[in-house]
Amino acid sequence: MKTISELTDFYYKTLYPVLQELEEDRKALKQRVISFASVYIIAVALIALSIYKYVDIDMLFFMGVFALAGFGWLYRFLVSDYTSDFKQRVIAPLIHEIDENLDYLPELHVPVANFNRSKLFTSRPDRVSGNDYVRGKIDGIDIAFSDFHAEKRHKDSKGRESWTTIFQGLFIISDFHKTFHGETVILPDYAQSTFGDLIGSWLQTNNFSRKQLVKMDSPEFEKAFVVYGTDQVEARYILTHTLMQKLLNYKKRSKHPLYVSFIRGKIYMAIEYNDDMFEPAVFRSLLNYKIAMQYLATLHLAIGIVEELKLNQKLWSKK
């Protein structure tokens, strides 16, 4: 696989003319958004001023929220052409540069069935969204990932609806080349880091929404993660010391909460970002090195999983 610096070279050298063109578009778009926002704010303020005497404060608040949502929708509409242009002309070539066997489908996301099958989160989502679906084979290993946002609907006693996020970030699925039958789930260790070892591990042992607690023989790994599984031996068969170390390295590098599960021959990974990735910035230059590095680092991290976890190590009898 290409290194980050090779990809950065590609980004700046090969894509430079495209980036320059897009940068011009971005500047024009930024101007358009600012003018539009000014007109919109003035219009909303005028409407509010003319009606505030006739409506109560609740109504005014409601209209304010409505106006804000309206602006959000219009903003997305304004930038949609530019966004899709950016994805087709910058992100797609970058993905192909990493490996030409990868397909990039900017409008789609990982199927929700995969998300549910991963058992990484105990609640099932009522609404999912996402984009930037990448799928294909790297070194003969199936891999797929995308931005993913899963939400749960709640209703209060008055019947008002609200939504909470179950997960938002990068969701990755890949083949795992060891035969296993049970389920092993690795989650960030919040209990022990919040309540200390004694109470934390008691809480983990008595987590009824999960399978058996599997204590791992690596203090560093135990500090960062908690493991639940259907089979004590199998969990350790999957999580060798090498793999534990790799997951720790991976977590350190991504600096985001990491969830991993091994179910039905697959590895599922969820990296929490609370952000929509691969979206072009409108108010910052495309030629800004930091922004480019963010795209590249995220892509590299997602695809690097195959290499990092040595999933293509065909040592196992599994064909």
Place this chain on the structure above:
Amino acid sequence: MSTPLIILIVLAIILVLMYNSLVAKKNQVENIFASVDTQLKKRYDLIPNLVASVSKYMDHEKSLLEEVTKLRSEANRPNISDKQKMNLDAKITKALGSIMIAVENYPDLKANENVMHLQRSLNEVEEQIAAARRAYNQAVTDYNNALEMIPTNIMASMMGYKEKDVFEITEDERKNVNVGELFSK
């Protein structure tokens, strides 16, 4: 309900919970030892095939092959203690490791499909044994902790529970040298 009765009931519940947790820990140790056994049996089954496939090539390592065969027949004897089993297992692991390294010196052998398949199977069994050993050690640690810690130690001594030994892991294994890496060199 009178206070002494409540205290008595609470005490009884605590005692039952302690008793059950000790039994559960002991059974967990036995249960996982059984899976170590299963994996070891799988390895014993592979050894004759391995010896048969490599013996005609390996002139200089004859003693190694004989050693493995001898250890295997010892391990298959009935009524050997858990401790003896652990010792034999450690010796077999070492001897097999040496055979696998020796295979590297025989290019024909290394390329042989049959041997490659055996290597893959052995590698997998080795990983499974390592996993079962780690699981066993964790179960024994939990069990031994309960035997030493207050207040479960009092009940454990009344129940006649004795501390159990863990599998000794060699320094090599601690470093987790992947046998696979030796093959793929």
